[in-house]
Amino acid sequence: MKKKKSGKQPFDSAQGEERYVPFMPSGDEAPIPNSQFFSNWRRWLNTLSPIIALFVVFELFVLIAPSSFATARNMEMIARQTTIVGVAALGMTLVIISGGIDLSVGSIVALSTVVIAWLLRYAGVGPLTAAIGGVAAAALFGLLSGVLITRLRVVPFIVTLGMMLVVRGAAKGIGREQKIDVDPERLRWLEELLASVPKERNWMLLPPGVWIMIFLAIAMAALLRYTRLGRHTFAIGSNEQTARLCGVAVERVKMLVYTLCGAFAGLAGVMQFSRLTVGDPTVAVGLELNVIAAVVIGGGSLSGGEGSILGTLVGALIMTIIASGCTQRGYPNWVQEIITGAIIVIAVALDRLRHRRTA
Amino acid sequence: MAERINSQQRPTSSPLGMKRNKVSLHPERSRRVRLQMQGVSKRFGATIALEDVGIKVAAGEVLALVGENGAGKSTLMKVCSGAIKPDAGRMWLDGAPYRPGNPLEARRAGVAMIYQELSLTPHMSVQENIMLGMEPSKLGVILWKQVRQRAIEAIKEFDNPELTPDARVSRLSVGSQQLVEIARALAIGCNVLVLDEPTSSLTQQDVKRLFEIIGRLKKQGKAIVYISHFIEEVKRVADRVTVLRDGRVVGSNDVAAISTDEIVSLMVGRQVEELYPRSARQAGEVVLEIEDLAGPDKPKSASLTLRRGEVLGIAGLVGAGRTELLRCLFGLEPVRKGRIKLGVYTGPASPVKRWMQGAGLLSENRKEEGLALSLSVADNVTLSRLKGFGPLGLVLPGRQDKATRRWLEKLDIRCRGPRQSVSSLSGGNQQKVAMARLLQHDVDVLLLDEPTRRIDVAAKALAYKLINALATGGEAVPALRPAGILPAERNKGKMPSPHRQPKAVLMVSSYLPELMGVCDRVAVMCRGRLGPTHRIDEVNEHELMLEATGK
Ligand SMILES: Nc1ncnc2c1ncn2[C@@H]1O[C@H](COP(=O)(O)OP(=O)(O)OP(=O)(O)O)[C@@H](O)[C@H]1O
Ligand SMILES: [Mg+2]
Numbered sequence: 001m002k003k004k005k006s007g008k009q010p011f012d013s014a015q016g017e018e019r020y021v022p023f024m025p026s027g028d029e030a031p032i033p034n035s036q037f038f039s040n041w042r043r044w045l046n047t048l049s050p051i052i053a054l055f056v057v058f059e060l061f062v063l064i065a066p067s068s069f070a071t072a073r074n075m076e077m078i079a080r081q082t083t084i085v086g087v088a089a090l091g092m093t094l095v096i097i098s099g100g101i102d103l104s105v106g107s108i109v110a111l112s113t114v115v116i117a118w119l120l121r122y123a124g125v126g127p128l129t130a131a132i133g134g135v136a137a138a139a140l141f142g143l144l145s146g147v148l149i150t151r152l153r154v155v156p157f158i159v160t161l162g163m164m165l166v167v168r169g170a171a172k173g174i175g176r177e178q179k180i181d182v183d184p185e186r187l188r189w190l191e192e193l194l195a196s197v198p199k200e201r202n203w204m205l206l207p208p209g210v211w212i213m214i215f216l217a218i219a220m221a222a223l224l225r226y227t228r229l230g231r232h233t234f235a236i237g238s239n240e241q242t243a244r245l246c247g248v249a250v251e252r253v254k255m256l257v258y259t260l261c262g263a264f265a266g267l268a269g270v271m272q273f274s275r276l277t278v279g280d281p282t283v284a285v286g287l288e289l290n291v292i293a294a295v296v297i298g299g300g301s302l303s304g305g306e307g308s309i310l311g312t313l314v315g316a317l318i319m320t321i322i323a324s325g326c327t328q329r330g331y332p333n334w335v336q337e338i339i340t341g342a343i344i345v346i347a348v349a350l351d352r353l354r355h356r357r358t359a
Numbered sequence: 360m361a362e363r364i365n366s367q368q369r370p371t372s373s374p375l376g377m378k379r380n381k382v383s384l385h386p387e388r389s390r391r392v393r394l395q396m397q398g399v400s401k402r403f404g405a406t407i408a409l410e411d412v413g414i415k416v417a418a419g420e421v422l423a424l425v426g427e428n429g430a431g432k433s434t435l436m437k438v439c440s441g442a443i444k445p446d447a448g449r450m451w452l453d454g455a456p457y458r459p460g461n462p463l464e465a466r467r468a469g470v471a472m473i474y475q476e477l478s479l480t481p482h483m484s485v486q487e488n489i490m491l492g493m494e495p496s497k498l499g500v501i502l503w504k505q506v507r508q509r510a511i512e513a514i515k516e517f518d519n520p521e522l523t524p525d526a527r528v529s530r531l532s533v534g535s536q537q538l539v540e541i542a543r544a545l546a547i548g549c550n551v552l553v554l555d556e557p558t559s560s561l562t563q564q565d566v567k568r569l570f571e572i573i574g575r576l577k578k579q580g581k582a583i584v585y586i587s588h589f590i591e592e593v594k595r596v597a598d599r600v601t602v603l604r605d606g607r608v609v610g611s612n613d614v615a616a617i618s619t620d621e622i623v624s625l626m627v628g629r630q631v632e633e634l635y636p637r638s639a640r641q642a643g644e645v646v647l648e649i650e651d652l653a654g655p656d657k658p659k660s661a662s663l664t665l666r667r668g669e670v671l672g673i674a675g676l677v678g679a680g681r682t683e684l685l686r687c688l689f690g691l692e693p694v695r696k697g698r699i700k701l702g703v704y705t706g707p708a709s710p711v712k713r714w715m716q717g718a719g720l721l722s723e724n725r726k727e728e729g730l731a732l733s734l735s736v737a738d739n740v741t742l743s744r745l746k747g748f749g750p751l752g753l754v755l756p757g758r759q760d761k762a763t764r765r766w767l768e769k770l771d772i773r774c775r776g777p778r779q780s781v782s783s784l785s786g787g788n789q790q791k792v793a794m795a796r797l798l799q800h801d802v803d804v805l806l807l808d809e810p811t812r813r814i815d816v817a818a819k820a821l822a823y824k825l826i827n828a829l830a831t832g833g834e835a836v837p838a839l840r841p842a843g844i845l846p847a848e849r850n851k852g853k854m855p856s857p858h859r860q861p862k863a864v865l866m867v868s869s870y871l872p873e874l875m876g877v878c879d880r881v882a883v884m885c886r887g888r889l890g891p892t893h894r895i896d897e898v899n900e901h902e903l904m905l906e907a908t909g910k
Contacts (some may be wrong), residue, residue, distance in 0.1 A: 232492075234487075239481065241492065246462065247466050248463075248492045
């Protein structure tokens with residue numbers, strides 16, 4: 001960020017001798033207020049503000065919840081509970097940045113668990129193949145959404161609303177409207193993804209599922225920042241018409257974005273399966289709303305062009321902290337729901353306010 | 360080739376037809392043809408936007424494309440840049456057939472276009488906007504160093520302190536945003552450059568730089584198509600001019616061989632009458648009075664009085680705070696201090712109130728706040744006042760349409776009908792729709808912000824005539840309802856009034872000649888401060904300009 005400090009007015013030279021004056025010259029461009037320090041400071045504040053918010057919410061519960069709240073044990077639990085929403089939200093962030101939305105995420109999670117269970121039980125494959133199968137099936141449905149959105153030119157809300165039902169139905173069909181049990185022998189590591197870390201493996205700090213989420217988050221953040229796909233996603237969300245005029249392959253990017261979102265939902269399904277150890281076609285109903293809430297709390301804008309992975313993860317964490325804090329405090333469920341709802345609105349309102357001031 | 364194109368053009372009695380043979384004698388013209396379009400036709404539903412159009416641009420040549428609003432200039436060049444598929448027609452680029460399927464292919468082939476309506480991604484940085492779609496990358500990973508370097512190279516030509524590679528585009532002024540678009544076309548390199556009204560929001564300094572750049576590109580042998588409504592600009596920058604009317608080429612000639620008047624009459628198809636009509640105006644009672652008004656940042660201090668039957672112009676530089684002044688008056692920005700008196704009402708008020716009090720604002724930013732683009736013409740025209748279109752507060756579309764048709768006719772708005780969506784109108788016609796809203800609402804005080812930006816000569820003449828008629832209470836705009844009387848009963852009462860009252864117009868413009876032409880008085884705004892008003896016969900352009908630059 002190098003900015004020339006405007007010692008002299010930039011446009012003051014050379015008028016008067018010119019005869020032709022279609023527009024008046026400018027001698028009064030807005031002065032540049034930002035010194036380097038100031039603008040850097042502001043940028044840092046912008047990046048860090050989700051973390052500050054997270055800290056504030058956390059401290060709040062440390063104050064009001066019982067002393068067990070701030071323990072390592074509890075933090076690990078919060079991380080574990082965040083993982084399912086968090087992983088799905090990684091893909092949703094991409095979709096929301098592109099100016100779209102995906103309502104089928106919850107259904108895809110359920111489908112993924114069912115496919116994994118089915119593969120383990122009836123196809124006799126190992127856990128890795130089963131997990132990949134689950135993610136692949138999910139990605140396929142994501143791709144289908146993407147194709148419908150770009151080919152039929154139907155808005156994402158409608159397409160994915162339809163897909164929400166279609167996928168849920170498919171999951172129920174595969175499971176014959178029932179849960180699919182799996183022989184515990186066959187689960188192996190699948191069971192441990194989100195189990196709390198056993199004593200002898202304390203060096204891991206967090207369960208493998210949480211690590212997977214963290215690594216994927218870093219990968220996604222890099223994708224958004226450093227790759228063409230990532231920047232084009234932003235461009236499409238910011239102004240789709242422009243992106244198209246500039247030669248961005250809008251359709252292809254969108255299809256990729258929805259496929260990725262499906263794949264992440266599938267992976268969230270793997271995590272869900274690890275928790276349940278059965279394939280359950282009725283699980284994760286309404287999960288998509290939590291996922292969207294996480295993205296939005298983290299600064300994602302439903303009109304596109306804005307959002308960050310860090311913010312999204314913070315959003316997911318804030319929601320878990322509230323849930324867990326309320327549980328420990330012994331608040332009934334309804335209080336928790338009201339608080340979560342209020343937080344969503346407040347977070348977005350604060351975000352708007354911040355934007356207005358920095359704009 | 361040349362013969363074929365020429366023979367398609369309608370015979371015309373103007374000098375355009377006669378001078379054509381000279382083309383081959385000209386040393387520069389003998390260079391090879393870079394871009395050629397032939398027989399291009401395009402329809403949008405029932406609208407014929409282009410019919411059998413052919414143009415030709417040689418290497419190292421600037422071709423100006425002029426024509427009225429809706430003549431099809433933008434459409435033609437969008438065909439060239441791959442944004443629109445023509446119904447018929449062929450194109451050649453450097454002699455080879457050229458048929459871009461999408462803008463990316465066109466850019467790859469070396470055709471860059473700067474679009475009329477800003478096309479930027481507001482959430483992204485300047486450097487990203489400049490390189491969008493063409494980012495240098497390896498395995499999909501963007502090479503940021505190169506992006507930055509190429510962006511810096513492209514923007515350093517403008518030497519504008521606001522333009523830094525990391526600045527977020529949404530925070531830039533409109534002028535700088537326009538520069539970003541130009542830089543985008545320069546950065547990717549091109550053989551054919553199309554500029555669609557690039558100067559409509561640039562300062563004179565930037566226009567000068569742009570012309571220097573165009574001069575340089577010319578020397579490098581690029582072919583340039585330049586669309587503008589400013590004939591002076593065309594005369595200054597272009598080598599040849601092609602005139603479009605109603606989707607057809609009506610003539611084309613060397614710029615040096617044709618006068619401004621000839622170009623204009625070709626565009627319009629008739630002689631344009633006096634550009635700035637001025638009937639005797641009678642200044643009446645004071646309708647707007649502001650005193651030491653200050654907004655959040657700009658204006659810093661503004662005082663003026665505006666009377667009925669008067670056109671008051673506000674001159675000044677881009678960014679001096681003129682728009683903000685109008686926005687403060689109209690309740691779109693908070694008022695920090697100062698006094699506003701509109702008719703009998705004092706103090707700041709919300710836009711809703713302002714409409715009811717008989718004031719209307721024509722926004723300078725037509726696309727973002729002036730119009731609801733996806734709605735129909737009728738909906739836009741009647742948006743601010745949906746009363747009186749049916750019993751019981753119902754809004755009957757038929758009556759809306761009827762009211763709208765009047766304005767389509769009066770303002771010569773080119774569209775298929777009141778139900779066409781505004782987004783599909785040409786830029787200038789959109790502006791007229793925005794103007795029609797004020798007239799339909801029948802406001803007493805018109806706050807006009809750059810009312811003639813991006814509209815063609817004929818439409819400008821019409822706008823001036825209209826403003827004149829409004830200020831004199833003349834015939835051109837007969838009232839639908841009795842002319843408003845500022846106090847509150849105007850909205851309820853159906854008081855019949857035999858005379859049309861003249862209106863008061865407060866007009867912001869960056870185009871000095873038009874202020875000199877239509878206003879009774881002018882005030883100059885400089886760095887947020889509004890100077891004293893001058894009677895128009897007591898100042899000249901030069902003095903106003905000095906005042907605007909604060910000297
Ligand atoms: N997408 C569209 N759908 C329907 N009609 C359109 C569309 N785009 C342009 N038109 C029509 O085609 C005609 C030519 O429009 P165009 O934008 O090319 O005019 P223009 O010469 O650029 O005018 P201006 O000087 O106002 O920019 C107009 O009548 C316009 O209403
Ligand atoms: Mg145009």
